[in-house]
Amino acid sequence: xxxxxxxxxxxxxxxxxxxxxxxxxxxxxxxxxxxxxxxxxxxxxxxxxxxxxxxxxxxxxxxxxxxxxxxxxxxxxxxxxxxxxxxxxxxxxxxxxxxxxxxxxxxxxxxxxxxxxxxxxxxxxxxxxxxxxxxxxxxxxxxxxxxxxxxxxxxxxxxxxxxxxxxxxxxx
Numbered sequence: 001x002x003x004x005x006x007x008x009x010x011x012x013x014x015x016x017x018x019x020x021x022x023x024x025x026x027x028x029x030x031x032x033x034x035x036x037x038x039x040x041x042x043x044x045x046x047x048x049x050x051x052x053x054x055x056x057x058x059x060x061x062x063x064x065x066x067x068x069x070x071x072x073x074x075x076x077x078x079x080x081x082x083x084x085x086x087x088x089x090x091x092x093x094x095x096x097x098x099x100x101x102x103x104x105x106x107x108x109x110x111x112x113x114x115x116x117x118x119x120x121x122x123x124x125x126x127x128x129x130x131x132x133x134x135x136x137x138x139x140x141x142x143x144x145x146x147x148x149x150x151x152x153x154x155x156x157x158x159x160x161x162x163x164x165x166x167x168x169x170x171x172x
Contacts, residue, residue: 015039021084023050024091032097034061034084043076045083047097059099061087 018035025031031050036043043065048058065080090098123135130145132138 018046021045021080022088024088026097027095030056032091034087036065036080043080045080045087047087047099057100059097061099 130141
């Protein structure tokens with residue numbers, strides 16, 4: 001499979017024609033092209049087949065590539081170039097369009113990039129954990145346990161700070 005990165009162009013008008021950003025060839029020989037196009041003032045990045053055939057799909061990669069510099073000081077063109085390069089690398093590695101359903105379902109490393117979902121304990125499990133018979137009692141016991149844990153952590157930090165001070169005094 002091959003991938004080609006062409007000269008990146010950010011469209012300058014409100015609504016513009018598509019600008020080819022790169023392309024990649026799938027194992028079956030079909031070519032897919034990444035296009036940037038300004039629509040209603042925002043640059044969109046899409047993945048489309050080079051030759052539309054019945055059954056082929058187009059995918060929206062990024063709906064709104066910001067035109068203003070980002071908080072880290074990079075330009076919109078740099079942002080777009082990074083998106084295109086990363087997408088082409090994923091396509092090369094997977095051997096298929098990265099946004100196809102099968103690629104999304106089988107790509108295990110992507111699950112590691114997502115933040116873990118916060119677990120919220122049920123009232124019943126909190127009551128069991130703290131040995132309470134009512135929900136208000138469980139809340140009070142949990143708050144008490146949290147205060148104790150915080151005090152223990154602060155005490156440990158003071159002990160460590162004291163140990164550091166002793167080490168510095170011995171070293172001097």
